[in-house]
């Protein structure tokens with residue numbers, strides 16, 4: 144390997160004392176390495192630590208970071224060299240794959256899965272931002288979990304009994320620990336449930352609008368989501384009855400509380416209607432209680448599962464009230480469907496990683512959990528009020544469909560003639576990311592809608608973001 148002493152050094156740059164010193168050294172080294180030929184020998188850690196006036200440990204950490212990124216190669220006892228850069232392979236003609244793969248999902252339908260563009264004001268996130276996440280509780284829970292050998296052991300597909308018991312108690316009513324199967328997040332729980340209940344190609348009724356991810360799962364499984372419109376009381380009973388009759392569907396997917404994106408909570412009368420009509424149709428109700436911890440009132444509405452028993456398959460994820468990475472959800476069900484779900488989960492990925500299950504368990508049993516959730520609900524309520532004020536002051540022509548009593552979704556109808564996709568594209572150019580209404584409808588959309596989420600933006604960001612939307616001149 145060629146040795147080159149021309150490694151460009153800069154003036155001494157004291158970085159001592161900075162917590163981020165290794166990150167800053169790494170960024171400087173990255174810049175230098177980019178200008179050097181592969182195979183160039185880098186100065187030793189001792190030389191670099193003298194140059195940067197940083198400890199050898201700090202410099203070593205920066206070097207290790209570059210090695211992880213594949214930019215440098217360390218040869219123990221020899222030195223660290225600039226790594227070979229991967230060569231651009233000539234663009235192969237892979238068009239044959241299109242004929243094999245066949246039709247693809249419309250990219251607009253899956254657009255909300257994409258991460259927001261860095262630097263934009265995030266008014267479209269379905270997850271709470273880092274300022275709200277219980278990071279220190281999570282870190283403590285994860286440390287404790289990881290230190291216990293059972294976190295790394297093989298587990299039953301349905302999950303740890305203690306965590307299943309926590310989910311069962313949380314749902315209440317007739318739920319027992321034995322009725323719970325764990326899944327790695329609500330999305331995986333939806334996929335397993337849809338797959339278990341609805342045969343390939345079959346219809347599944349959904350409230351309209353509904354969670355785009357549920358539509359996406361249904362379509363990916365070859366199912367046909369059939370939209371049933373809603374009003375301020377929730378899914379319309381007359382249309383639900385007609386949809387069961389005309390489609391013969393054996394499942395209805397529903398978010399009875401603070402539905403995402405509409406913000407609707409099912410009224411007492413409609414809850415009874417839903418259970419009665421599902422029973423008459425011989426169908427399951429798949430209840431997605433995604434925002435159970437995000438109620439603004441004293442308590443969230445009781446799960447439908449408590450009234451519906453074996454007719455309802457209940458899904459409750461922890462990500463919405465913690466962090467997107469705590470991918471743990473409970474599916475609660477009674478009867479043969481439970482065994483089917485258990486087998487499917489085992490087939491899919493054996494079991495949810497023990498370290499995540501134990502982290503979740505440590506977290507929900509931590510002394511600070513209750514007060515954290517309380518504070519989160521209060522903050523989301525304040526954010527909702529700030530966003531609503533900003534909307535009515537700045538965007539009076541946009542019609543908020545209803546005031547949600549929980550969750551983070553504000554569902555907004557744009558003035559007639561304004562295309563939601565064009566509006567969202569213009570917002571992105573103005574540095575605001577938000578979600579267009581299109582992906583939330585299973586069929587034709589009845590107008591131009593957008594969803595503003597208060598989960599990923601603080602009060603100031605909401606105000607600034609909405610002011611930028613107003614500047615687009617609706």
Ligand SMILES: Cc1ncc(COP(=O)(O)O)c(C=O)c1O
Nearest residue numbers: 269328329330354403433460462
């Ligand atoms: C209504 C609803 N259900 C389920 C999910 C899935 O969430 P996760 O897989 O993070 O639990 C989401 C996420 O956006 C959601 O909004």
